[in-house]
Amino acid sequence: MKKLTCWFVLGFGVCLIVLASAAPGQEPVVRSGNTEVVFKPADTSDLPMDQYKAFDEFANDHPDVVKMLSRNPRLADNPRFLKKHTELAMFFQQHPEIKTDFLANPGNYVAISR
Numbered sequence: 001m002k003k004l005t006c007w008f009v010l011g012f013g014v015c016l017i018v019l020a021s022a023a024p025g026q027e028p029v030v031r032s033g034n035t036e037v038v039f040k041p042a043d044t045s046d047l048p049m050d051q052y053k054a055f056d057e058f059a060n061d062h063p064d065v066v067k068m069l070s071r072n073p074r075l076a077d078n079p080r081f082l083k084k085h086t087e088l089a090m091f092f093q094q095h096p097e098i099k100t101d102f103l104a105n106p107g108n109y110v111a112i113s114r
Contacts (some may be wrong), residue, residue, distance in 0.1 A: 051098045055109050058091050070112045073106030 030037045059066040065085050068075060075081040076099060082089040092099040102109050 048101065050098075051095070051101060052108070054095055055098055055102070058088075059110075061089055066110055068112040069106070073102070073112065075111065076102050076106070 009061070028039045030039070065088050068081075068101075070086075076092070082092070098109075106112060
């Protein structure tokens with residue numbers, strides 16, 4: 001009896017997932033009263049993905065520097081820190097737009113540690 005109940009619950013769960021899934025090209029919709037929420041994929045066309053990719057490559061090559069930046073993102077604008085970590089200074093010289101964006105939005109580049 002327990003096996004039968006288990007299979008019934010599992011089958012019911014699969015049915016719910018299938019029924020709740022949107023058809024290809026159709027966004028899922030949640031209705032509550034007179035409110036309708038349509039879930040659409042995020043538009044990434046306005047994100048500087050090339051900048052994120054370049055910083056990600058730097059981060060893979062220099063994880064210790066990125067770890068320090070995640071603890072204190074303002075270090076990216078600290079002359080003493082940049083002098084000590086010339087690889088970061090050179091990266092920011094080659095990509096000044098990334099430095100500007102990093103200082104304004106560090107959470108887009110590193111997971112901020114608290």
